[in-house]
Amino acid sequence: MRRVEARHLRYALALAEHQHFGRAAASLGIAQPPLSTQIAALEREVGERLFDRTPRGVFPTAAGAAFLAGARRALDEMAGAVVDAGRAARGETGRLRLGFIGSALLAPLPAVLGRFRRTHPDVRLAVQEMESPAGTAALLAGELDVAVGRATPRGVGAESLVTVPFWTNHLVAVVSTAHPHAGRSTIGVDQLAREDLVITPPDKEPAVSAMLRALFAPERCPLDGATVARDVHTIVGLAACGVGVGLGPDSMRRVARNDVWFCDVTPRVRLPDLLLSFRAADRSPVLAAFLDTVRRTCPDVESRLDRLLAAHPDTAARRAAG
Amino acid sequence: MRRVEARHLRYALALAEHQHFGRAAASLGIAQPPLSTQIAALEREVGERLFDRTPRGVFPTAAGAAFLAGARRALDEMAGAVVDAGRAARGETGRLRLGFIGSALLAPLPAVLGRFRRTHPDVRLAVQEMESPAGTAALLAGELDVAVGRATPRGVGAESLVTVPFWTNHLVAVVSTAHPHAGRSTIGVDQLAREDLVITPPDKEPAVSAMLRALFAPERCPLDGATVARDVHTIVGLAACGVGVGLGPDSMRRVARNDVWFCDVTPRVRLPDLLLSFRAADRSPVLAAFLDTVRRTCPDVESRLDRLLAAHPDTAARRAAG
DNA sequence: CCGCGCGATATCTCTGACGTATCGTGCGCC
DNA sequence: GGCGCACGATACGTCAGAGATATCGCGCGG
Structure with missing residues (x-):
């Protein structure tokens, strides 16, 4: 054997659990001799005898007990890595940096962010108020993932951004009650x-x-x-x-x-729409999840976002599968 | 591929490091095609694309980054498990429960314990004063690993203990300076x-x-x-x-x-020797290390302990190798 | 003393990891 | 703009080694 493999850890743990080569092998779905050889190979690789074979059962030595503890942690980490990958791919973990103009905080950001926090509690949200032009610049500089403003991005690099209107405002006047x-x-x-x-x-x-x-x-x-x-x-x-x-x-x-x-x-004056911008090349699952939340929260822009999201092959595939 | 193996983690980490299949494969000592197939198999097993193959290099996706972090921890744990096993086998970690009569604390325990603590800082020492008969009982009950007293163990089970004299005292009288x-x-x-x-x-x-x-x-x-x-x-x-x-x-x-x-x-009165007892069946490396420390610290009992330690095949082999 | 249970060993098989050869493709360069 | 090149994917043959079957060695109990 060249190196220690995860298989050896699984075998050692099964052997420690059953204290019996035959039953441990059966629980692993293999025959007893291969288990013997694999444990022997592991002991040779580690350089220490890990199990005491006694007539009353197989028990870990002091070295074996120490090894098994580490083996358990290693396998847990491996399983965790797979789980983490899935969660990251579904946008359930990660970070989303959002810039927005202050008026968006009145609507519709509370609904969108509230829903996103509830459905994605493990995504770290870095949210800051900024004026629309600054949002575009930060987006292009890679300092933001999403910008909410009222100005369609213009200038160098603006074509690398996708912008979608997602909230409509009309003009209102406010006066003192006096x-x-x-x-x-x-x-x-x-x-x-x-x-x-x-x-x-x-x-x-x-x-x-x-x-x-x-x-x-x-x-x-x-x-x-x-x-x-x-x-x-x-x-x-x-x-x-x-x-x-x-x-x-x-x-x-x-x-x-x-x-x-x-x-x-009167007459009713429609203000420039609130616009949501992000980098077209951004394939971040967190971004896709956020856009999905926006889509579900603001039904009037659903169709428009749907068309855009269809351009993200991964996301589109995931939605079709889910 | 049936399951995720440590090999896949090593390959994924190498690929992330070199951002290039060919160079990563070279660093692993394999050819490029097997690396491609193994990474593909890993991605199939995890269920997510872990790397973006771009013309400018290979980069982890969000899922890949999350997976790699876990993979690193898993491999660290595996390496740590091997190290821990070695340390445990050499008696560098673990626990030693020592019972002793109070007078042993004057000599030679300070020298022995001091040396042992210095050479084995990661062994947890559980030390308690107890009278000789209680030490024998605790040893037989498995509550102690080593007992230091002046009474040769007698009674049921005493034959399962090994006892070796390791300190000689003579009688002294003490009087007030007045x-x-x-x-x-x-x-x-x-x-x-x-x-x-x-x-x-x-x-x-x-x-x-x-x-x-x-x-x-x-x-x-x-x-x-x-x-x-x-x-x-x-x-x-x-x-x-x-x-x-x-x-x-x-x-x-x-x-x-x-x-x-x-x-x-006068005449010089030799008191019953300080005796060190332990279970003959105890193959704990920590015990072996402690006995070794005793042997080095109390040269007058060296030969006697040497003969006893030769009965521990593991320990004897280790000393011969070291 | 023999039978039995269990782990180790011997030998064979066959999976699958790896190597060599080749393909597809996208980028760069003249 | 077409050609070359770099790189990853694919095809296929090979062989190491993981696993299966058969058997041995040994200690224990009847």
């Missing part, structure tokens, strides 16, 4: 044009800013002197202070405060 | 007969008590009204208090006090 508009269910764009506004700065979410700018007549645009805030909660807070009318996505309604009032904007 | 005999280098047995004595009780060390009794004329024996103490230190302490002349083994001189004085007894 504001004249408080209590109204809707507010018109023309009315907004006469108000002091609180909005997100242009450099933060360019797509949103561009869209808002298109909403108003360029000659006397209320955005020009508007108050800016980088965070949804700040927009709502400033509106509550009476600084002006805050504008943001309808998910802003989830900000729980009793000193503000939300109005739909 | 005692008339203080300052004398020797004291005669006839003088002792006229003194109040402090001795060990008869039930503790029968062999010593019987020997002392033989020392004096039976008609007016000083032992009859003697003060008894179960511990060497107590004997010395009572002597220091002026209670009487303490009698004990010459190792008693190691009791460090400046208020006592030791005198040799």
Whole structure:
């Protein structure tokens, strides 16, 4: 025999368990002589007698007992390695680094992340808030696995990313409960044009800013002197202070405060969709599992994601099999 | 392939290391095609693709990375098991339960145990003081591995024990520095007969008590009204208090006090030897190592132990080889 | 003293691991 | 852009060695 193989460990453990060559061999599904020769070969390889063959049974020597303990651990590790591989392949273990814009934390991230944590408790989630352009850059730099933003990735390398819209927002206005508009269910764009506004700065979410700018007549645009805030909660807070009318996505309604009032904007203004981006070449099972969770959680984008996921052969095969 | 073998783990690790089938195979001393087939068989057995074969190299998939981590641990455990077996066979690990009479702690146990601890730091020593008859009983009950006492084992099962004398003591007397005999280098047995004595009780060390009794004329024996103490230190302490002349083994001189004085007894009285006992059937390498330490530490019993150890075939063979 | 149970040994068989030869393919180079 | 080349996969023959069958050696009990 050249080297110690897993077979020898299995044989030694069976022999220790049955204390009898014949019965141990039977439990292993082999005849007694091969077991004798394999144990002898193992002892020769280890360099120590591992079993005492007595007329009353076969018992491990001190060396044998020490060896058996290690053998048990080794076989456990081997079995564990196979299990770990399967779990990793199914995306049940590993790491997912997610970057997102703050407003996505109102919806739909709570539902998606909550479900993912429940179904994949052993995946380490590294989640950080970042503005859309930074998310694209981090994705390309390999520092993120998934980015959630409102800006379609542009620039060098952007074609290596896959982007899928997965949440739709409409514009809502928020005012202090002391504001004249408080209590109204809707507010018109023309009315907004006469108000002091609180909005997100242009450099933060360019797509949103561009869209808002298109909403108003360029000659006397209320955005020009508007108050800016980088965070949804700040927009709502400033509106509550009476600084002006805050504008943001309808998910802003989830900000729980009793000193503000939300109005739909008429006509209904659709904001740039929340987009989910990832590297097209990324075959990480954790990513596939996350996308699957997104698919199940956001039914309106199911078909679109399904088409994309079909491009992942492994994932597609796994879903077909499951 | 029926089952995952250690070979597959070694191959997978080599492949991960070299990221190249040909070079990995070369490092394993095999040709490239068998490596391909073995890796394929492993992947089939695990049920997951473990390596991505790209034009720029071979890289582990997520499943492969998880598997490789476990494979590394498994092979480490296997190697560790072989090492552990060797160490156990050489008596470098394990447990030694030693019972001894208190006076042995003065000499020669400090030297023997000190040396053994230094040469066998990973052997757990369970050491407890016990009187000679209790040591024999514990040895027979399998609760001790070695017993050190002054009484040759007698009774049922005693023939299954091996006993070897390994330390010789002579009788010394101890008196307070205020005692008339203080300052004398020797004291005669006839003088002792006229003194109040402090001795060990008869039930503790029968062999010593019987020997002392033989020392004096039976008609007016000083032992009859003697003060008894179960511990060497107590004997010395009572002597220091002026209670009487303490009698004990010459190792008693190691009791460090400046208020006592030791005198040799003339004529020189040899006490029953310190005896070391163990089960003849005990093939424990730790015991063998301990006996070897005793042999090296107590040169005067070397030849006697050598003859006994020659009866242990394993041990004898090991010594011949080393 | 013989029979029996058990592990070791002898010998044969056949699986499967490995070697050699060759193929398919994707990339690079002129 | 076609050819060459590097690399992994495949085909197939070979042989080591794992396992099966038969038998031996030995210690124990009746």
